[in-house]
Amino acid sequence: xxxxxxxxxxxxxxxxxxxxxxxxxxxxxxxxxxxxxxxxxxxxxxxxxxxxxxxxxxxxxxxxxxxxxxxxxxxxxxxxxxxxxxxxxxxxxxxxxxxxxxxxxxxxxxxxxxxxxxxxxxxxxxxxxxxxxxxxxxxxxxxxxxxxxxxxxxxxxxxxxxxxxxxxxxxxxxxxxxxxxxxxxxxxxxxxxxxxxxxxxxxxxxxxxxxxxxxxxxxxxxxxxxxxxxxxxxxxxxxxxxxxxxxxxxxxxxxxxxxxxxxxxxxxxxxxxxxxxxxxxxxxxxxxxxxxxxxxxxxxxxxxxxxxxxxxxxxxxxxxxxxxxxxxxxxxxxxxxxxxxxxxxxxxxxxxxxxxxxxxxxxxxxxxxxxxxxxxxxxxxxxxxxxxxxxxxxxxxxxxxxxxxxxxxxxxxxxxxxxxxxxxxxxxxxxxxxxxxxxxxxxxxxxxxxxxxxxxxxxxxxxxxxxxxxxxxxxxxxxxxxxxxxxxxxxxxx
Ligand SMILES: Cc1cc2nc3c(=O)[nH]c(=O)nc-3n(C[C@H](O)[C@H](O)[C@H](O)COP(=O)(O)OP(=O)(O)OC[C@H]3O[C@@H](n4cnc5c(N)ncnc54)[C@H](O)[C@@H]3O)c2cc1C
Ligand code: SF4
Numbered sequence: 001x002x003x004x005x006x007x008x009x010x011x012x013x014x015x016x017x018x019x020x021x022x023x024x025x026x027x028x029x030x031x032x033x034x035x036x037x038x039x040x041x042x043x044x045x046x047x048x049x050x051x052x053x054x055x056x057x058x059x060x061x062x063x064x065x066x067x068x069x070x071x072x073x074x075x076x077x078x079x080x081x082x083x084x085x086x087x088x089x090x091x092x093x094x095x096x097x098x099x100x101x102x103x104x105x106x107x108x109x110x111x112x113x114x115x116x117x118x119x120x121x122x123x124x125x126x127x128x129x130x131x132x133x134x135x136x137x138x139x140x141x142x143x144x145x146x147x148x149x150x151x152x153x154x155x156x157x158x159x160x161x162x163x164x165x166x167x168x169x170x171x172x173x174x175x176x177x178x179x180x181x182x183x184x185x186x187x188x189x190x191x192x193x194x195x196x197x198x199x200x201x202x203x204x205x206x207x208x209x210x211x212x213x214x215x216x217x218x219x220x221x222x223x224x225x226x227x228x229x230x231x232x233x234x235x236x237x238x239x240x241x242x243x244x245x246x247x248x249x250x251x252x253x254x255x256x257x258x259x260x261x262x263x264x265x266x267x268x269x270x271x272x273x274x275x276x277x278x279x280x281x282x283x284x285x286x287x288x289x290x291x292x293x294x295x296x297x298x299x300x301x302x303x304x305x306x307x308x309x310x311x312x313x314x315x316x317x318x319x320x321x322x323x324x325x326x327x328x329x330x331x332x333x334x335x336x337x338x339x340x341x342x343x344x345x346x347x348x349x350x351x352x353x354x355x356x357x358x359x360x361x362x363x364x365x366x367x368x369x370x371x372x373x374x375x376x377x378x379x380x381x382x383x384x385x386x387x388x389x390x391x392x393x394x395x396x397x398x399x400x401x402x403x404x405x406x407x408x409x410x411x412x413x414x415x416x417x418x419x420x421x422x423x424x425x426x427x428x429x430x431x432x433x434x435x436x437x438x439x440x441x442x443x444x445x446x447x448x449x450x451x452x453x454x455x456x457x458x459x460x461x462x463x464x465x466x467x468x469x470x471x472x473x474x475x476x477x478x479x480x481x482x483x484x485x486x487x488x489x490x491x492x493x494x
Contacts, residue, residue, distance in 0.1 A: 054335075055308055055333070055334050055335050056308060058228075058333040058334075059227050059228060059303065059308070059330060059333045059334060060227045060228060060231055061228055061333075062228065062229075063228050063229060063359075064155075064157075064158060066158065066161055066162065066165070067155070067158045067159065067161070067162045071158075072108055072158075072159060072162045072163075073108075073109070073111075075154065075155050075158065075159055076105045076106070076108040076109040076154075076159060077109055078146070078154050079102060079105040079106065079109070079154045080102075080145060080146070081102040081105075081106055082102060082145055083102055089101060089102050090143040090144065090145060091140040091141070091143050091144050091154075091156060092140075093143065094139050094140050094142065094143035095139060095140050095472070096139070096470075096472045096473045096475075096476040097123045097124040097127075097130070097472055097475055097476045097479065098123055098476075099119070099120055099122075099123045099124055099127065099160075100119050100122075100123070101140060101156055103119050104116040104117075104119040104120050104159070104160070104163060105154065105156070105159055107119065107163075108159055108162065108163055113162075113163050113166055113167060114167055114170075116159075116163035116167075117163045117164050117166070117167035117168075117174060118174055118175075120160055120163060120164055121164070121174035121175060121241075122174075122175065124196075124472070124475055124476075124479075125195065125196050125199040125200065125238065125241070125242065125475070126192055126195060126196060126235075126238055126471065126475050127160060127164050128160075128161065128164035128165055128168055128234040128237070128238055129192070129218075129221060129230065129234060129235055129238060129471065130160070130471055130472045130475065131157050131158075131160035131161035131164055131165075132157075132161060132229055132230045132234075133221065133225050133229050133230050133470075133471050134157055134470065134471065134472050135353055135355075135356075135470060136156055136157040137353065137355040138353055138355070139472070140156045140157075141153040141154070141155070141156050141157065144156070164234065165233075165234055168234055168237040168238070168241075169237075172237065172240050172241045172244045173241070173244055174241065175203055175245075176203075177202055177203050177204075177205065177245050177246060178203065178204055178205035179205055180205050180207065180246075181204070181205035181206060182207070183205075183206050183207065183269050183489050184206070184207045184208075184209075184267065184268045184269055185201055185206050185207070185208050185268050185269060185270050185271070185272065185485055185489070186208075186209055186210075186211065186264045186267070186268040186270075186271045186272070187201075187208060187209070187210040187211070187271075187272045187274060188210075188211050188212075188255050188264070188271065188272070188273055188274060188275055189210070189211075189212055189219060189273065189274030189275045189276060189462075190210050190211075190212035190214070190217045190218065190219060190249065190251065190274075191212075191218065191219020191220060191221065191274055191276050191462060191463075191474065192218070192219060192221060192274075192462065192471045192472075192474040192475050192478070193219075193272075193274035193276070193461040193462030193463075193464075193474035193475070193477050193478040193481075194210055194212070194219070194272065194274030194462075194478065195210070195217065195218075195238070195239070195242060195274075195475075195478065196461075196474070196475040196476075196477075196478030196479055196482075197272045197274060197459075197461060197477075197478035197479070197481050197482045197485075198210045198242060198247045198272075198478075199241070199242045199245060199247060199478075200478065200479050200482030200483070201482045201485060201486070202242065202245040202246045202247045203245060204482065204486050206485075206486075206489075207246070207248075208246070208247050208248065209247075209248040209249070209250060209268075210247060210248070210249050210250070211250045211253045211255055211264070212249070212250075212251050212252075212253065213252070213253065213254035213255075213256070214251065214252070215251055215252050216251070216305075217235060217236070217239045217249070217251070218235045218239075219274075219276055220276065220463075220471075221235060221471060222235065222304070222305075223297070223300070223301045223304060223305065224297055224300050224301065224304075224323075225326075225471075226300070226326040226329065226330060227300075227303060227304050227330070228329070228330075228333065231304065255430075256430075257433075258433040261430075261433050261434070265457060269489045270457060270458070270459060270485045270488060270489055271457060271458050271459070272451075272458075272459045272460065272461070272478070272481055272482075272485065273444065273453075273458055273459070273460040273461075273464060274460070274461055274462050274464070274474070274478060275427055275430065275462075275464050276427075276462055276463040276464055277424035277425060277426060277427065277463045277464065277467070277468055278424055278425040278426065278427050279295065279297060279298075279424065279425055280295035280296055280297050280298070280420060280421075280422065280423070280424060280425070281422050281423045281424065281425055282295075282425075283420070283422060285373055285374070285375055285376060285420075286374075286375035286376070287375045287376030287377055287378070287382065288376065290376055290377075290378050290380065290381060290382040291380055291381040291382065292311075292312070292378075292381045292382040292415075292416060292417045292418065293376055293382050293417075293418045293420070294309075294417065294418065294419045294420070295419075295420055296319070296323050296324070296326075296327050296419055296420060296421035296422075297323075297424070299327055299330075299419050300326070300327065300330070303330060303334070308334055311331055311334055311335075311336050311416060311417040312336065312415075312416020312417055313335075313336055313337040313338060313416060314336065314337070314338045314339075314414060314415050314416050314417075315328075315331040315336040315338070315339045315340075315415065315416065315417045315418075315419065316340055316342055316373075316385050316413065316415045316417070316418045316419070317331070317339065317340070317341045317342070317418075317419045317421060318341075318342050318343075318373055318418065318419070318420045318421060318422065319341070319343065319420065319421035319422050319423075320341070320343035320344075320345065320349070320350040320351055320352060321350075321351040321352050321421065321423065322351070322352045322353060322356055323421040323423075324341050324343070324352065324421035325341070325352045325356045325357060325359070325360045325365075326356075326421075327419045327421055328340075328341050328360050328365040328419075329359065329360055329363050329365060331417070331419065332363050332364050332365055333363070336416075336417070338366070339364070339365050339366065340365070340366040340367070340368055340413075341360070341365060341366070341367045341368070342368050342371045342372070342373065342385075342387065343367065343368070343369050343370075343371070344370065344371065344372040344390045344403040345369065345370070345390070345392065345400065345401065345403050346369045346370060346392065347367065347369060349400045349401065370389055370390045370391060370392075370403070371387050371388075371389060371390065372387060372388060372390050372403065372405070373385050373386070373387050373418075374386045374387060374388050374410060376415075376418055377412070381416075382415060382416070382417070382418055383414065383415070383416075384412045384413065384414055384415060385412070385413050385415045385418055386410055386411070386412045386413075387410070387411060387412075387413060388405055388406065388409050388410045388411075389405075389406040389409040390403040390404060390405060390406060391403070391404050391406055392404070423468070424463075424468060426441075426442030426443060426464075426467075427464065428442050431444065434453075434455055434458055435455060436454055436455045437453055437454055437455050437458065438453070438454035443464065443465055443466070443467050444460045444464050444465050445465075446459070446460055446461075446465060446481075447484070448480075449480070449484070450480065450481070450483070450484030450487060450488070451477060451480045451481025451484040451485075452481075452484050452488065456488065459481040459484055459485050459488075460477075460481065461474060461477025461478050461480065461481045462474035462477050462478070465477065
């Protein structure tokens with residue numbers, strides 16, 4: 001018998017379970033042996049010259065290793081199965097999609113992995129993707145009662161990954177669609193919001209087509225989320241699941257004119273906007289055009305879908321959000337010796353999650369506060385970044401102290417690469433084609449209970465509403481809008 005608490009601790013602290021190459025059996029070794037082995041040879045720690053293979057392997061190496069069968073059994077045994085008829089478990093309340101977390105964990109504990117996956121996909125059609133990208137530290141795991149008692153929270157994300165990945169290898173059908181109802185809906189955007197909305201509508205019997213300007217599915221999941229969190233898998237399997245439910249895809253199809261949008265509007269009974277945000281905000285520093293000066297999204301897209309660019313040994317990252325943290329860690333993993341994030345306010349005002357800032361520091365990233373770039377200098381390639389110091393002033397519209405320049409404090413830093421991670425643009429041009437669409441500072445306004453916009457024909461969800469949040473929130477928005485569309489279209493036809 002395994003003691004629930006000590007079992008998990010023992011498994012992960014004193015004994016490391018090392019899977020055999022085929023993943024079917026395990027060797028146990030004292031943790032110190034494996035740990036020292038990893039520290040001594042891990043290229044990030046040695047700071048030595050890295051081969052291209054090492055750079056690539058590090059960049060795509062999972063931040064957290066997946067659980068083995070035994071690890072999953074032990075970890076699931078730690079869950080107290082909180083909640084009951086009068087109150088939900090805190091982890092469920094903290095999950096934007098409301099997955100029955102104690103339910104799926106207890107199914108894993110009983111060895112019913114198929115039932116665990118069914119429960120996850122019941123609430124979240126991208127449950128496998130979410131298990132890899134969700135910031136669990138501030139969602140389910142952050143709310144786990146064990147954490148509140150000063151113990152390590154149950155590794156909900158890893159357990160979700162274990163169940164969904166394992167089951168997606170065996171089948172693609174987790175929920176049964178209703179018979180066709182003859183109604184047609186168009187979805188613009190194959191990001192998490194659009195995929196979730198399309199899948200939920202197909203389950204209700206709708207004829208759904210998803211249009212996306214990109215060739216590949218997933219929006220920012222495919223093109224922007226850090227490669228050490230997710231590369232491609234498990235998204236293609238989840239998309240296959242949606243196709244099996246009847247969702248049609250028109251990839252490489254931009255809806256880039258008022259006429260095309262009108263056509264979609266006429267050929268469907270409702271349109272869901274899962275268009276996310278646009279390219280990086282362009283602040284326009286002198287020297288922007290030099291080689292080695294990157295916008296964050298272009299940089300990440302290049303390393304995820306094309307090649308690893310030469311970044312040299314000294315990399316400056318500009319910004320204070322999660323994207324700045326991601327590209328800084330990526331640069332470190334690609335072999336840069338000195339990677340520094342320059343942020344114009346202080347650490348307390350950084351929008352990045354605390355756990356991500358800690359993660360960056362643990363990977364050797366430096367942070368410099370109250371510093372802003374002025375221009376980039378060099379011949380063909382950037383060689384220097386000229387900065388100036390800032391100080392905090394009165395609060396601005398965001399409620400945070402405004403950064404104010406300190407005059408005559410310019411200084412130059414030698415750099416090989418600069419990556420600007422300042423935020424994404426809103427898609428106001430596209431949105432201006434929709435009559436009577438109410439926006440709030442460039443973001444779409446909706447009725448939160450239905451996802452319906454002020455133009456009743458259009459529904460919306462995801463980053464285009466919230467200005468950039470998480471995959472799981474976009475998935476939930478898509479789900480809410482699918483119910484809203486069903487009410488609207490069903491209401492029209494009754
Ligand atoms: C660098 C970075 C790292 C991130 N890391 C994480 C993370 O680790 N975990 C997490 O949960 N979240 C993360 N996020 C946030 C997360 O990716 C987004 O919240 C989520 O992808 C939003 O989903 P969406 O469907 O609203 O939009 P998107 O994912 O942006 O998808 C929108 C889709 O619409 C398409 N589109 C737009 N306009 C048109 C048009 N006119 N015609 C046709 N197609 C169109 C686009 O091509 C795109 O595929 C990160 C974001 C960034 C930028
Ligand atoms: S809060 Fe933690 S212990 Fe309680 S049900 Fe959720 S995961 Fe299990």
